[in-house]
Amino acid sequence: MRDALQASLEKRINGFVAEKAERLMDEKDERKIQACADRNAVIVKTYARGKILRQQFSGERQAVLYEVHFQHLIKQKEHLYLEEEVEVREANFQRGMLEDDSEVVPDQLEAAFSADAASLEMGARERLSYVYDRRKAVQYAERWWNSYNPAFKKFDVDCTNYISQCLHAGGAPMRGYPNRGQGWWMRGNNYSYSWAVANSLRWYLAGSKTGLKAREVGSPDELIPGDVICYDFQGDGRFDHNTIVVAKDANGMPLVNAHTYNSRMRYWEYTDSSAYTPKIKYKFYTILDESREWL
Known part of the structure; x- marks a missing residue:
């Protein structure tokens, strides 16, 4: 009897996750369609797939952590590309009936580590020459956009850790260890701000x-691919998010990859994001090496 009840609950929850994925896709498409129209692009096809990540039982209560993987095939002029995004959510059930369902918002790492310009080393005497291999940086960004390299520490708010890994994969050298307020480095579970x-x-x-x-x-x-965009969603001078350019669209504008809310080949402007506000500010950085330092 208990096994039959458990099987019934599992079927209901699987059905809920699949149905929720379809509803979320419809909601997301409303914003995405407008964002595409603003740059003369159209969505050819969309797809959403729900996947249960973890279930926890406590008496008659059940908490379900799940993800929804969105894919949008976008056409712009004669160019086609696939944009992808993953949203993590948690649903709570009581006796198999849904109580609440919401997006999982990561804890704000910024609140715990508040280093600013004054605390960072900006003019070290050491000189570390390197050639930045943009192809390798982009290859890394594509390989790990929706997963996590076990060689590095993972964060709840992982966007900047991911970008740093991409830059390092392209040849950018670490420096400053062990002072967390100096340089740019990660070693084991320790890292600079x-x-x-x-x-x-x-x-x-x-x-x-x-x-x-x-x-x-x-x-x-x-x-160009391998460069970085920084986002201040609230326009308050404190930047919340970073992405890496992995390609250009038909109009020569960046398409980016990111972590935390894992996404791939996303249009750089983020106007379709729930974090977007009219106050948003951006910073655009092209990475320099010995070959580009004076360009």
Whole structure:
């Protein structure tokens, strides 16, 4: 009897996750269609798949952690590309009846680590030359966009950690260990603020004189694959998110990959994101090495 009841609950929950994926796709498509129309692109096909990640039982209560994987085939002029995004959600059931269902919002790493420009080392005497291999940085971004390299520590808010890994895969050298407020590095479970905190990486890119260096440019169309975009969603001067450019669309504008809310080949502007506000500000950084330092 108990096994039959359990099987019935499992079937109901699986049905809920599949149905929720379809509803979320419809909601997301409303924003996505407008965002595409603004740049003369259209959605050719959409697909959403729900997957249960974890279930916990407590008496007659059941908590279900699940993800929804969205895919949008987008056509712009004669170009086709696949944009992907993953949303993690949690649903709670009582005796098999849904009580609540909501998106899982990661804890804000920024609140725990508040390094700013004043605490970062901007002019170290050491000089670390390197050639930035953009192809390898993009290959890494594509390989790990929806998974996590076990060689590195994983964060709940993982966007900047992921971008740092991509830059390092492209050849950018670490420096500054073991001072967390200096340089840009990760070693084991220890790391600099600039490696893992969005606002700190933004300041580091703006001021680093050795090792990993960047130059701010005025518009996104100046970026090329392997470059970085920083996002201040609230427009309050504190940057919340970072992405890496992996391709350009038919109009020469960036398509980006990101972690935390894992996404691939997403249009850089994020106007279809739930985090978007009209106050949003962006910073555009092209990565420098010995071959591009004076361009």
